[in-house]
Amino acid sequence: LDGYVGFANLPNQVYRKAVKKGFDFTLMVVGESGLGKSTMINSMFLADIYSSEYPGPSSRIKKTVQVETCKVLLKENGVNLTLTIVDTPGFGDSIDNSQCWQPVLDYIENRYEDYLNAESRVNRKAVLDGRVHSCLYFIAPSGHGMKALDIELMKKLHDKVNIIPVIAKADTLTPEECAHFKKQILNEIAQNKIKIYEFPDCDDEEENKVNKMMRERVPYAVVGSNTVVEVDGKKLRGRKYPWGTVIVENLEHCDFVALRNMVVRTHLQDLKDVTNNVHYENFRCRKLAGLGP
Ligand code: GDP
Numbered sequence: 001l002d003g004y005v006g007f008a009n010l011p012n013q014v015y016r017k018a019v020k021k022g023f024d025f026t027l028m029v030v031g032e033s034g035l036g037k038s039t040m041i042n043s044m045f046l047a048d049i050y051s052s053e054y055p056g057p058s059s060r061i062k063k064t065v066q067v068e069t070c071k072v073l074l075k076e077n078g079v080n081l082t083l084t085i086v087d088t089p090g091f092g093d094s095i096d097n098s099q100c101w102q103p104v105l106d107y108i109e110n111r112y113e114d115y116l117n118a119e120s121r122v123n124r125k126a127v128l129d130g131r132v133h134s135c136l137y138f139i140a141p142s143g144h145g146m147k148a149l150d151i152e153l154m155k156k157l158h159d160k161v162n163i164i165p166v167i168a169k170a171d172t173l174t175p176e177e178c179a180h181f182k183k184q185i186l187n188e189i190a191q192n193k194i195k196i197y198e199f200p201d202c203d204d205e206e207e208n209k210v211n212k213m214m215r216e217r218v219p220y221a222v223v224g225s226n227t228v229v230e231v232d233g234k235k236l237r238g239r240k241y242p243w244g245t246v247i248v249e250n251l252e253h254c255d256f257v258a259l260r261n262m263v264v265r266t267h268l269q270d271l272k273d274v275t276n277n278v279h280y281e282n283f284r285c286r287k288l289a290g291l292g293p
Pocket residue numbers: 032033034035036037038039040058059061062063064090168169170171172222223224225239
C-alpha cells in the first residue's frame with residue numbers, strides 16, 4: 001500500500017489548489033458501546049501513546065456519553081488535512097434502544113443544515129464544510145452476523161452518510177473466523193439492501209489495483225490499542241497475549257493501515273464528493289419536499 005494514488009491523481013490545477021488550501025474532512029464513529037471506537041480513533045489519529053514504562057490503564061479512555069468532536073491537523077502526502085473526529089456514545093446498554101441513535105442522526109442533519117444556511121449567504125467563499133464525510137460503523141466480533149439493531153441503524157444512516165463497515169476487536173477472531181465473518185456481513189448488507197460506501201471505478205490501472213485491494217478488505221477488521229509493545233527494538237502500538245503480540249499497523253494482523261489510508265489518503269476526495277453529490281443532495285431534496293429529516 002505504499003503507492004498512494006488519490007491526491008496525486010487529481011488534475012494538476014485542482015491538486016495545487018488543494019495542497020495550498022488543504023482539506024477539511026470529518027470522520028464519525030458509530031456502534032455499540034465497548035467495541036473500541038474511542039481506542040481506534042485514538043490509535044489512528046491522536047498521539048497519546050502510553051509508553052511501556054508508563055502504561056496507562058485502558059480505562060484512561062473514559063466512556064463516551066455524548067457526541068464529542070475533536071480536531072487534528074495532519075499532513076498526509078504533503079497535503080494539510082484538518083480532520084474533525086466525531087466520537088459518539090455507544091448504544092445497546094439500555095433496555096429500550098429505540099432512541100439511542102437520535103444524537104447521531106441529529107449531528108449529521110445539523111451539519112447539513114449549517115452548510116445549507118452558509119451556502120445561501122452572500123459571501124459564499126467562506127463556507128466551512130463541517131458535513132460528516134464518512135462514518136465508520138463498528139460491528140461486534142461475534143462471528144455470527146450483525147445484530148438487528150445494527151441493521152436498523154445502518155438503514156437509517158445509509159441515505160445520509162458514507163457508511164464504512166468495520167469489524168471491531170478483530171484480534172478476538174482467528175483469521176478463518178474473520179474471513180468467514182466478513183462474507184457473512186457482506187451477505188447481510190446485501191440482503192437488507194443496505195448501501196455502504198462504494199469504491200469508484202476509474203480509468204487508471206494502477207489506481208484500480210489499489211481500489212481492488214481496499215475493496216476486498218471490506219468490512220475492515222481492525223485492532224486498536226493505546227499501549228506500546230516492543231518488537232525487535234521497535235516501539236509499536238499493539239496488544240500482547242500469552243500466545244503472541246498483535247501489531248495494530250501490520251496488514252497481516254488486521255486492516256488498520258488499509259482503513260486509515262483509504263479514509264485520509266486515497267479516497268478522501270471521493271468520500272467528500274459522494275457526501276456533496278449524493279447525501280447532501282438527498283438532504284436538500286427532503287428539505288425542499290418538506291419531508292423533514
Ligand atoms: P467504545 O465504547 O467503543 O469507545 O470502546 P473503548 O474504546 O472505550 O474500549 C472499550 C474496551 O475495549 C477497552 O477496555 C479497550 O482497551 C478495549 N479495546 C479497544 N480496542 C480493542 C481491540 O482492538 N481489541 C481488544 N481485544 N480490545 C480492545
